Amino acid sequence: MSVPIMVAEVAPVYGLTSGRVVSLVAALVALAGVGFGGMALFRFVRRRAVIALAAGAVGVVVGGWVVAVAEGGPGTGAGIVGGLVALVLGLVALALGGMALKQS
Known part of the structure; x- marks a missing residue:
């Protein structure tokens, strides 16, 4: 007797999920x-x-944390794209702040 295999299809999520909200706030900060x-x-x-x-x-x-715990790729509602944006912008902010602190 064979057991039917269920394949879960991931549908794109269009609303605001908790992962997207956290990554959006981190990107704005x-x-x-x-x-x-x-x-x-x-x-x-x-x-x-x-x-x-x-x-x-x-x-x-926060961006690194979102990327680390995200289950799925872009479009799944996990917030991985916002996490990556927050990660990159955070590194730029650290570089600019460090340069400005060095000059002052």
Whole structure:
């Protein structure tokens, strides 16, 4: 007697899932860090450089966590694309904040 094999098809998810929300918030925080890092590099303000470093660190940590625990690829609602964006923007914010802190 043969047992029927069930194949689960993954349908694309179009709504906001918890993975997408977390990765979106992390990407926005990292984007703010890039903005603060650019302003700190332009005007040599130490406080903005520290904010850029903190926001960049949050973006890298949360984005990396989302990418690490995501089950599935893009379009599954796990937030992997937003996690990658947060990871990259966080690294840019860390670099800008570090350069601005070095100059101030």
